[in-house]
Amino acid sequence: MKALIVYYSQTGNTQKAARKIRDGLKAAGWEVYVSLLKNTKAEDLEDYDLVGIGSPVWYEMTPNMRLFVESLPDQKGKPAFCFCTHGTMPDLYFPLAVPRLMQKGFTVLGWDKWYGNCSIQIFPEPYYTAGHPDEKDLEDAFAFGKKMGEMGAAYCRGENVELPKSPMPNMMPMHANAAIDHLGGFHNVHGKLVRDPEKCLYPKCHICIDHCTMGYNDYSCDPPKYGSEGNCCDDRHGCTYCEMLCPTGAIHPEIPYEQAAPAGQDHGSELFCMVLEKAEKEGKFRRLIPFDKVGTKTPFYSVHNTHPRLKPLSTKADNE
Numbered sequence: 117m118k119a120l121i122v123y124y125s126q127t128g129n130t131q132k133a134a135r136k137i138r139d140g141l142k143a144a145g146w147e148v149y150v151s152l153l154k155n156t157k158a159e160d161l162e163d164y165d166l167v168g169i170g171s172p173v174w175y176e177m178t179p180n181m182r183l184f185v186e187s188l189p190d191q192k193g194k195p196a197f198c199f200c201t202h203g204t205m206p207d208l209y210f211p212l213a214v215p216r217l218m219q220k221g222f223t224v225l226g227w228d229k230w231y232g233n234c235s236i237q238i239f240p241e242p243y244y245t246a247g248h249p250d251e252k253d254l255e256d257a258f259a260f261g262k263k264m265g266e267m268g269a270a271y272c273r274g275e276n277v278e279l280p281k282s283p284m285p286n287m288m289p290m291h292a293n294a295a296i297d298h299l300g301g302f303h304n305v306h307g308k309l310v311r312d313p314e315k316c317l318y319p320k321c322h323i324c325i326d327h328c329t330m331g332y333n334d335y336s337c338d339p340p341k342y343g344s345e346g347n348c349c350d351d352r353h354g355c356t357y358c359e360m361l362c363p364t365g366a367i368h369p370e371i372p373y374e375q376a377a378p379a380g381q382d383h384g385s386e387l388f389c390m391v392l393e394k395a396e397k398e399g400k401f402r403r404l405i406p407f408d409k410v411g412t413k414t415p416f417y418s419v420h421n422t423h424p425r426l427k428p429l430s431t432k433a434d435n436e
């Protein structure tokens with residue numbers, strides 16, 4: 117029997133989880149293929165008996181993964197599972213993702229999530245969740261993969277499998293959207309990103325075209341297309357990945373990070389600490405970095421202050 121894991125990962129956390137889930141599925145006897153979202157077509161799913169879908173939490177599913185799921189035809193009961201990695205606030209993910217998969221006709225066998233380091237330009241570096249996913253998280257991911265493999269095999273044999281109850285949204289979708297807008301605004305105090313053609317190396321460089329989360333960018337047309345609506349990506353989901361990958365600094369925010377979130381000023385630690393302390397008390401969060409080592413006054417952009425700030429992920433080991 118064949119399983120497919122489709123994932124999106126920007127900084128590698130979800131990729132690590134996807135690979136361990138792959139190993140767990142293999143341990144349960146499955147032949148597994150791991151596929152990057154951008155290389156996956158809707159019809160690819162037809163060749164597999166079990167499907168796993170994973171992404172980081174960006175308020176909910178990342179918008180590229182959400183659009184992919186929405187584009188799928190009826191899956192006629194095909195077994196599936198989903199997973200994510202996240203920073204401090206993952207709560208909207210499964211209540212929105214699981215029903216979305218069910219609406220597409222998947223039989224959802226389970227879901228799981230793990231903390232991951234967070235690389236957001238104006239957020240602390242190191243972040244509160246630095247060090248995750250660690251070995252323990254990845255052992256859990258392996259166990260989750262094995263369990264999904266065992267359940268999937270039983271389901272495919274026609275045995276009676278006890279399915280988990282769909283996670284209840286702890287807020288109405290309307291409120292979820294308001295929360296997403298609020299969080300997006302919080303990330304994007306620097307306003308929209310813009311591309312400076314004078315500093316851009318295109319056509320010698322096309323990193324931000326090849327790796328744009330949403331596939332928005334195309335500089336071969338006239339006028340060149342950068343981001344959504346001609347100048348930037350969707351404000352609400354602004355990922356700033358292109359800014360991080362650009363080798364010359366041609367992509368930059370309208371309001372310089374230094375101005376929008378000056379280094380030395382604390383940005384949002386009260387809220388994050390409150391949420392993490394609660395999770396810690398409930399045994400859901402293991403702190404790997406002491407609070408006094410969190411970079412509340414050294415935002416990501418100020419520590420990674422040369423271009424590029426990040427390199428695209430290598431997918432070489434995905435199918436080893």
Ligand SMILES: Cc1cc2nc3c(=O)[nH]c(=O)nc-3n(C[C@H](O)[C@H](O)[C@H](O)COP(=O)(O)O)c2cc1C
Pocket residue numbers: 124125126127128129130131171172173174175176201202203204205206231232233234235236299303353354355
């Ligand atoms: C645009 C954006 C939005 C995010 N929103 C959330 C969020 O709402 N809740 C949360 O817990 N983490 C959030 N994160 C943090 C990521 O979920 C976390 O860092 C994740 O592990 C990254 O996975 P990756 O390394 O596979 O890209 C966000 C990150 C980005 C870039």
Ligand code: SF4
Pocket residue numbers: 309327328329330331332333342343344348349350354355356357358359
């Ligand atoms: S911020 Fe950049 S990489 Fe992200 S969606 Fe917008 S244009 Fe694409």
Ligand code: SF4
Pocket residue numbers: 311315316317318321322323324325361362363364365366367
């Ligand atoms: S990454 Fe920077 S230099 Fe390269 S094509 Fe994009 S904007 Fe131009």
